[in-house]
Amino acid sequence: MRFLDPYLADTDLTELSATDRLRWAWEAFGDKAAIGTSFQGAGLVAIHLARSAGLPFPVFTLDTGLLFPETVALKRRLETFWNLSIETVEPALTVEDQARHIGPELWNTNPDFCCTLRKVEPLRLRLESADCWITGLRREQSAGRADTGVLEKHQLNGTPERFLWKLNPLADWTREAVWEFIRNHGIPYNPLHDRGYHSIGCAVCTRPTGAGGDERAGRWTGFNKTECGIHTFTKKVDAGERKSETSEVPEPPSI
Numbered sequence: 704m705r706f707l708d709p710y711l712a713d714t715d716l717t718e719l720s721a722t723d724r725l726r727w728a729w730e731a732f733g734d735k736a737a738i739g740t741s742f743q744g745a746g747l748v749a750i751h752l753a754r755s756a757g758l759p760f761p762v763f764t765l766d767t768g769l770l771f772p773e774t775v776a777l778k779r780r781l782e783t784f785w786n787l788s789i790e791t792v793e794p795a796l797t798v799e800d801q802a803r804h805i806g807p808e809l810w811n812t813n814p815d816f817c818c819t820l821r822k823v824e825p826l827r828l829r830l831e832s833a834d835c836w837i838t839g840l841r842r843e844q845s846a847g848r849a850d851t852g853v854l855e856k857h858q859l860n861g862t863p864e865r866f867l868w869k870l871n872p873l874a875d876w877t878r879e880a881v882w883e884f885i886r887n888h889g890i891p892y893n894p895l896h897d898r899g900y901h902s903i904g905c906a907v908c909t910r911p912t913g914a915g916g917d918e919r920a921g922r923w924t925g926f927n928k929t930e931c932g933i934h935t936f937t938k939k940v941d942a943g944e945r946k947s948e949t950s951e952v953p954e955p956p957s958i
């Protein structure tokens with residue numbers, strides 16, 4: 704593979720297959736690149752491609768304590784399927800402690816704050832030890848994700864000195880391609896998908912939506928909210944800014 708100028712990396716990675724995008728990340732970052740997954744379809748494909756290519760990325764998942772039992776069971780099935788230990792990242796407060804100290808059923812009164820406590824802050828802490836975060840984001844998932852790049856550079860803490868690369872190796876995959884891959888490779892998936900759930904998060908904030916439409920329409924019904932915040936709390940650095948800044952994160956090496 705040829706050398707990739709980090710400032711042109713997104714353009715160059717766009718030309719590669721999803722597997723080669725992952726290979727690039729392994730050669731660039733090693734185990735400082737980690738796959739974060741909630742076991743949606745694209746995440747499963749990304750992990751499978753990495754495992755099949757012999758790329759032993761750490762894999763982690765956020766467990767809010769409010770997941771569907773089917774999701775919790777799926778994690779165990781996938782660990783067996785891939786012979787892989789998936790790291791569980793948890794919030795500082797249990798659901799009971801959150802109710803006691805902040806308020807009961809916070810997802811009904813302030814879901815943004817609830818997501819911050821149960822998803823965003825635990826993720827931010829996990830990413831402190833990563834240089835590259837690999838996700839299952841796809842452009843087709845929603846209007847808000849339509850401009851997702853294959854490789855993006857983000858400010859992690861809103862400070863100019865802490866950067867994080869974000870690799871979205873399936874950014875340009877369709878839903879149909881993802882599910883064809885999952886079926887063809889016999890990858891275990893969440894049975895809720897067969898019951899009309901397209902995007903699966905916490906049980907108290909997710910409903911089935913049936914076929915078609917915005918894949919994330921079943922999340923946070925009744926609220927003007929389509930993102931939990933894990934994909935919006937970092938600040939994407941645009942190409943112009945990339946030219947002038949320095950970073951604690953080493954630039955990707957020659958590959």
Ligand code: SF4
Nearest residue numbers: 810814817818905908
């Ligand atoms: S998805 Fe709902 S329950 Fe889960 S963290 Fe966000 S607001 Fe809380």
